[in-house]
Amino acid sequence: MIAQTTSLRLRLVGTLGAFFLVSMVALYFAALAYARLAADKSYDRLLSGSALSIAETISITDGQVAVDIPFASLDMLSAAPDDRVFYRVVGPDQRTITGYSDLPKLPATRRGSVDVGNAGQFFDAPYRGEQVRFVSLGRLIAQPGMKGFVFVQVGQTRRARDGLARELVFGSLAPILLLGIFAVAIIWIGIDRALRPLGRLGAELAERQPQDLNPVETAVPLEVVPVVQAINGFMRRLRENVAALRTFIADAAHQIRTPLAAIQAQAQLAEGGDVEEVRASLAAVSRNAAKLTRLVNQMLSDATIQHRSEVRVFKEFDLVATIRQSLREAVPLTDDSDVRFTTSLRTAPLIGDRLMMGEVVKNLIQNALTHGRGDHSEVLIELTEANGEYRLAVMDRGPGIPPSDRDQAFERFARGNSGQPGAGLGLAIVRQAVESHNGDVNLEGRPGGGLVVVITLPGKGA
Amino acid sequence: MLRRACLGLLLAVSLLGCEPTTSEESLSGATGQLVIYSTTDEAAFEPVVADFSKAYPGVRIAYVELQAFELDRRFRDEMASAKPSADLLLSSAMDLQIKLANDGYAKPHISASAKSLPSWARWRDEAFGFSFEPLVMVINRKELAGRPIPRSRQQLVATIRSEPDFWQNRIGTYDPSQSSVGYFVMSQDARHSSDFASMAEAFRDVGIVTAQTSSAILDQVESGRLIVGYNILGSYARTREARDPNIEIVYPGEYTLAVTRTAIIPANAAHSKAAHLFLEYLLSIRGQRILTSRSSLSSVRPEIENQYSHLGIAESTVGPLKPISLSPGLLVYLDAAKRKKLMETWSGSQN
16 A cells, blocks of 8 residues: 655645635735726816816805806716716805705814815715715905805725726736636646656556566656656665675585485484594584574574664663673583673663574684584673673683674675684674664674674663 | 526417407406506597407406696605505606616516517517607698798798787797696707707797697687697697698697607506506507507507508608607606706706
8 A cells, every 4th residue: 555645736836826815815805906996097187177177167146156066077977887876066155055965974083184276185985885986176366355265076986996907907807817717727637748758667667577676767857857766766775785695595505415414414424434434424414403493593592683773672671681691691501611791880781682692602702612612602792881881791702703894794605714603693683683772883803813803882871 | 508498488478468459358357446647638539448448348447537746756656655556657758768767667578469569669578659740840821821831940930930919929838847748848859950059049039838738729819819839749749730720730840749648557556457457458559540540649550550651651742750769868858957957958047
């Protein structure tokens, strides 16, 4: 089952769509504000023209302000065909000369700033159930006995203005909206085109023979190169792993065949031989069987370590106790080997896998016993603690490993040039176990001859 | 945006619903009263009411015939004192109707029929012209006694000037001081005619006879007391022309104004559903057809051929027809100061 996240198409379209939606909302408000301004500007000219044409007819007759509303003054407002119109002319004594006497007044805050002869002052106010745009225009009258301003106020409902504003908003936003929808559609369709190289890559991988681990050769766009590089890198490691496994199997078979062949030869030799010869053959059979057993044990141990280092069930345990137990298990009671364990620590708490560390110690002891066996077999195990790290050293008096071969010694079935018998699995197992505990393993020479395997492990507190 | 589209769709659907064919099915069961204030002669309007009643038998119509000025004042008084009033106002005083709508007394009526009216015959979805009536000169040929028939205002003024004694008290028109329609048609003359003042002077000099209604003038033309009736509504004139061979209708050559009877539904009409129904019927093809064929009024909708459909073509004899637009410009002549001035020009008191 492949874990799936949101499709690229949805991600792209979603991101773009969201961005587009937010911009449309912002644009809408910006366009609305602008369109209102523009609509007011154009219709205010008409309103102002209407008021001016009325103001022009103001005259003084017999000490009375007279005004003759021209037909054009209201007719010109028909440019907004469906809007109601209101007008009023107020004399210097604040009395209505003609028109609607109850029109809303110019807001108090703007009164007093009368500019004579200008286009008038505009304001919006509700009147008779509708929002109305008004212009108020002052004309100075100076006659004997009469002085002051005559105000002409003309108003018009906002239907045409709002209609124009709506039209402007729609006119400006519609192309952007279309463009946006178009862009989203293009991405919706274009994503297939863009992802086609991935499809080709998938097809190439799917058609491969299982053993074909060569690098991918399909040409891919720049953005996909890291994926292909990762695939190729992975395949290279896989190839190496498979090669290593083959080698391991070949080596293991070889290792098993040699003692088996020896057993067979000894058995044939024993047939028809005398008692002495049969006894010698049996001793050889027994020796080779022990060798085989050890090999098989090591392979099992290797498998166990591999498994447990993958599973990683780590708990606290005492390294000192583990070493003691491994000693008991690894050194047969009947054996006269000289294996000693020295430590100044009473306990050595460690977070890790007790079983794995036990295998490590057992392997090291067996290695030391195998290689160090001789007249002068002496194995020394030493555990110390410094700077929050444990240092476990296993020393033997064997031939040791020359420094140039030490790195290779950790490979599986690596047999040094020493020609010593040995499975070569032990150190590989040790290294894997130690590394899964974040520790280190090194090989050193022992003063006076022999090999020292040094393991450092981070303590519980580290 | 989407909401607007939805609203538009709703509107379209409701418009369809207003088509007479569908409403006849769904609303023929409509019952209730409908109070109509109208300036149209009840007799002239009767066929329309009768046909409507056939379509919607449940609606009882109370038809109140009033003079235009009286209609306007009564309605405004009733509004001011919150008394029950009309559900539909039909008046040939277009200016007064526009003022009612402008003052906020009208209720919008939105329908496909309303939309198919000519643009000059509707305003704001609130005022609707439902008839088409040229303002004509009605002439008693017999009384002219062989003189050439005046075909234009100019010819009329010229013949008056040439024989002032003959024309003394022989010309009649609406009384602009008493009749709102009279004032309205006079103000439109003043607006359209460059030498209105001299025409008014000529009329004054021969003692123009004024009356409050078209019928009163027409009666006098028919009887021979008057020779010319000036600015008479074509609908009334045509019924006289049809029954009296001496009567001739002249469409003034310079320009022939046409008025339209204007309907508005009051904003707080008590029986607004019936009012919408009646108005929709009145503006529908069926209503307009009845108006043209059985009532003496003429259809305003261009789809229906009427007596005036071909008038505009022969301009050499008839002169251009100028329908007066329903627009706020009409408010100008209702201005008190303007009215005073215009009446002074008419009666010559200030010249």
